[in-house]
Amino acid sequence: MKRALISFVSVVMAITVLAGCGVKWSGSDEAAAPAVSGEPKVIQMTWCLYYSDATDFPDLKEQFPVEFEKLTGYKLDINVLPREDYLTKLNLLAVSGSLRGLIRGFSNDDIMRFKSDGVIDSMDSVLNNPVYKTFPVDMQEKCIYDGHLWGVPNGYDPSMFTRHYRKDWLDNLGLEVPRTIDEFYDVMRAFTFDDPNQSGEDDTVGFTSRNTWIIQDIFQAFDARLDDQGDYPIHYDALLGYFTDKMPSANMVECLTFLNKCYSEGIMDPESFTNTGAAMRDMINNGIAGSAFYWVSQWESVGANKNVRDRDPWAAPEGDLFVQTPGLVGKRTTHVNTCGGGSGAPVMLAAGTPNGEEMINWYVDAFFGSEQGNLWGRYGIEGTNWRKDASGTVIRLKDANESVPSADICGINPLYNFLKIPYVVEGTPDEMRESLEDTRKKYQFIEDASKDPMTYAPTFQTVVSDTWDRLVADIEMAYKDCYATAITGSVPVQQAVDTYTTIMRSIGAAKAIDECNAFYGLEAPPFEY
Numbered sequence: 001m002k003r004a005l006i007s008f009v010s011v012v013m014a015i016t017v018l019a020g021c022g023v024k025w026s027g028s029d030e031a032a033a034p035a036v037s038g039e040p041k042v043i044q045m046t047w048c049l050y051y052s053d054a055t056d057f058p059d060l061k062e063q064f065p066v067e068f069e070k071l072t073g074y075k076l077d078i079n080v081l082p083r084e085d086y087l088t089k090l091n092l093l094a095v096s097g098s099l100r101g102l103i104r105g106f107s108n109d110d111i112m113r114f115k116s117d118g119v120i121d122s123m124d125s126v127l128n129n130p131v132y133k134t135f136p137v138d139m140q141e142k143c144i145y146d147g148h149l150w151g152v153p154n155g156y157d158p159s160m161f162t163r164h165y166r167k168d169w170l171d172n173l174g175l176e177v178p179r180t181i182d183e184f185y186d187v188m189r190a191f192t193f194d195d196p197n198q199s200g201e202d203d204t205v206g207f208t209s210r211n212t213w214i215i216q217d218i219f220q221a222f223d224a225r226l227d228d229q230g231d232y233p234i235h236y237d238a239l240l241g242y243f244t245d246k247m248p249s250a251n252m253v254e255c256l257t258f259l260n261k262c263y264s265e266g267i268m269d270p271e272s273f274t275n276t277g278a279a280m281r282d283m284i285n286n287g288i289a290g291s292a293f294y295w296v297s298q299w300e301s302v303g304a305n306k307n308v309r310d311r312d313p314w315a316a317p318e319g320d321l322f323v324q325t326p327g328l329v330g331k332r333t334t335h336v337n338t339c340g341g342g343s344g345a346p347v348m349l350a351a352g353t354p355n356g357e358e359m360i361n362w363y364v365d366a367f368f369g370s371e372q373g374n375l376w377g378r379y380g381i382e383g384t385n386w387r388k389d390a391s392g393t394v395i396r397l398k399d400a401n402e403s404v405p406s407a408d409i410c411g412i413n414p415l416y417n418f419l420k421i422p423y424v425v426e427g428t429p430d431e432m433r434e435s436l437e438d439t440r441k442k443y444q445f446i447e448d449a450s451k452d453p454m455t456y457a458p459t460f461q462t463v464v465s466d467t468w469d470r471l472v473a474d475i476e477m478a479y480k481d482c483y484a485t486a487i488t489g490s491v492p493v494q495q496a497v498d499t500y501t502t503i504m505r506s507i508g509a510a511k512a513i514d515e516c517n518a519f520y521g522l523e524a525p526p527f528e529y
Contacts, residue, residue: 043359044101046079046090046350049408051380054082057405060380064407067381072366077101094119094350102363103348104154108462111143111150111346120348122148123360131369136414138457142343146521151346152364155378155411158342158446160455162324163217164299166290168316169196170323177323181221181330185262191290192267197314206262208269208289210280212483215259215272217293220337221330222255228338228461233479234468234513236460238335242524243463243516247482248501251331256486256493263487273484287312293327297442300324302434326449339446339455344411367410371421377410393436394423418443465515471507478503505529
């Protein structure tokens with residue numbers, strides 16, 4: 001899976017402050033001693049989106065390392081690269097031999113590429129770091145491959161997709177929130193045919209979607225799941241413990257038959273396979289569709305309720321307009337929908353970095369080992385970018401241009417998440433109170449959902465395979481043709497699935513699944529189409 005490094009020509013913007021040692025936050029009893037001896041004097045970092053893009057907030061970019069040194073004794077050498085072509089610029093630094101220190105990536109795909117190209121070193125000593133051991137298990141294990149740690153997630157902000165319903169429609173019809181796939185069908189029929197908004201018109205539809213992305217929970221309920229983006233059929237199954245493809249299964253035939261029934265009866269938005277994301281959201285915002293599977297708390301906030309009331313004349317004038325659930329159960333009742341998985345972008349270690357192991361342990365200790373360190377790494381300079389009020393709530397401060405700059409050296413430590421240390425952007429008392437309550441409800445829902453047997457923390461999400469890289473366009477085409485023709489009824493469901501299976505067999509797609517399972521060291525039987 002070797003890939004050639006890409007060359008580029010670019011100017012690197014650098015901010016450098018020299019030597020220092022020791023971590024002790026001023027005015028705090030919290031001390032973060034590096035887990036490895038021989039502390040680096042200079043912490044080298046090649047970063048993207050440090051105080052936004054490379055040319056944004058230049059004064060803060062210079063001020064943060066100075067203030068950081070005053071608090072900790074450490075001195076930072078931060079290479080700030082523009083967001084555009086960031087990964088290409090990292091490759092050039094690697095080719096030139098000048099890439100050293102810590103590297104901010106975007107996803108674990110970057111780990112795969114840089115590991116394969118020899119751009120990064122493993123950082124196994126972090127596995128024994130006491131601070132690292134406090135992270136959620138999926139955060140600790142996210143960047144482990146071949147038994148080695150190749151990155152540290154730069155934060156943890158859990159999220160999930162949830163099934164949203166118009167609560168006022170449920171109330172109008174005297175219906176309960178559905179939890180099973182059969183209850184879902186009954187409610188969607190009522191949302192379509194039983195005048196749920198009490199307009200007296202035939203002006204509603206049960207649910208909307210944008211391709212299969214916004215109906216993933218239906219596939220999940222039939223134990224016919226797709227990948228975590230609803231984009232591809234090859235996925236990791238948490239109950240099986242390996243990557244597979246459920247498209248050729250009897251469960252998938254049953255799922256597509258169910259969706260075809262919803263489509264042909266008119267309870268599924270007929271534009272579901274041509275909708276843009278904005279058009280799908282407008283179906284909900286304008287009071288036409290009564291349900292969608294989308295980002296958690298997308299429509300449960302005060303602002304979202306106000307927006308819908310402004311656009312839907314039949315919306316209930318008072319009370320919550322929406323209610324959400326973690327998803328649907330059916331053939332599958334556990335490990336149905338992912339919940340959590342908010343591990344941030346990987347921080348990697350450039351190959352050949354002197355004191356590299358010490359440097360990455362320092363990063364963990366300094367920015368995750370104390371509340372103040374985590375807040376500084378997230379938001380920037382205390383008193384300039386943020387402050388705490390008397391209740392302990394973090395107020396993120398606006399500048400003279402009404403911007404809300406933040407350092408983004410790290411993300412949220414789960415020990416200091418919103419439910420423990422609330423945060424809000426500076427505004428009027430009413431604005432801040434509303435925002436705090438909306439955010440609290442969102443994270444409380446996620447925390448409660450994480451305890452539901454139907455949810456699980458995501459683990460392996462990326463298909464890693466040379467065969468996959470070569471065939472992904474053909475696989476995508478075969479998959480989209482299958483679901484679109486089956487659901488719309490232009491081809492019988494079984495025929496659509498058989499055609500998909502024949503195509504995947506003819507192009508040798510099973511090898512992609514076998515290679516991926518082998519890459520992750522997962523025990524799985526050879527896959528056959």
